[in-house]
């Protein structure tokens with residue numbers, strides 16, 4: 001990632017309204033070459049609308065953007081030749097084979113004809129579709145289709161790749177494969193990736209910087225480490241004990257001063273609590289063991305997008 005070269009994306013007050021609703025609200029954002037930027041937000045936060053504005057599929061109601069030095073509102077077609085987009089629900093022609101699908105796109109994107117064959121083979125190989133490359137897409141699993149859509153978005157070697165929720169609806173194995181592919185893309189060459197996701201863990205894992213979007217506005221922006229330091233300080237713990245030990249476990253936790261917010265979420269012998277730091281976990285285990293509380297399972301929970309929003313709102317209320 002280099003901040004000395006010209007940014008790949010710059011937006012100033014970028015805004016899009018649909019009637020009364022402001023889907024994207026005065027967005028100011030700069031994305032640098034080679035960066036994987038996470039655009040993190042719940043359903044309806046305005047991620048897809050932003051991607052469409054940045055590709056000139058939609059025009060802004062106010063403000064402006066420059067993407068690869070072009071104005072998407074007026075030079076959309078030219079811009080889209082240089083960007084790759086994996087849309088939320090990529091449309092693939094089910095009747096075609098993966099190879100045919102990629103060949104058609106190669107034509108569409110003016111990949112030099114003498115390069116098409118090698119490039120298609122190469123992508124089928126990388127995306128683990130080589131063996132099934134001559135089967136119809138209708139016979140593919142959801143994960144295979146997503147990998148094919150990703151391969152298609154990369155066919156013309158775009159400088160800037162937009163990925164709109166690339167792993168939503170995929171099984172864990174496919175998610176891992178797609179993550180590896182995205183990481184490899186960002187490592188090889190100077191690809192810039194704009195990654196929309198509602199999954200905090202995905203954003204933390206893959207992105208250099210993360211913008212947190214809520215109701216069309218960026219409410220936080222920073223590296224995962226910076227956001228982590230500022231926004232999700234606590235460590236939530238879930239632990240399982242024996243049914244007859246729940247009451248004494250609760251008592252033991254009350255006597256352990258670092259533990260906060262102890263709850264029993266349901267009828268099961270499971271307790272949740274919050275610590276301020278993971279370094280307190282071994283102390284917690286020692287304390288419970290000393291109190292003779294049977295401990296069958298103790299899991300630190302990954303922070304979720306809810307935790308981030310909660311921390312942001314709490315901070316706002318405190319001023």
Ligand SMILES: Nc1ncnc2c1ncn2[C@@H]1O[C@H](COP(=O)(O)OP(=O)(O)O)[C@@H](O)[C@H]1O
Nearest residue numbers: 018021023041042043044045046047048049050
């Ligand atoms: N073409 C449209 N017409 C009207 N409202 C829209 C349109 N596209 C998106 N919206 C609304 O804009 C908001 C942001 O949507 P979207 O950008 O798709 O969010 P996300 O991708 O983060 O889920 C939502 O409230 C959505 O219903």
Ligand SMILES: [Mg+2]
Nearest residue numbers: 047048088164
């Ligand atoms: Mg969306």
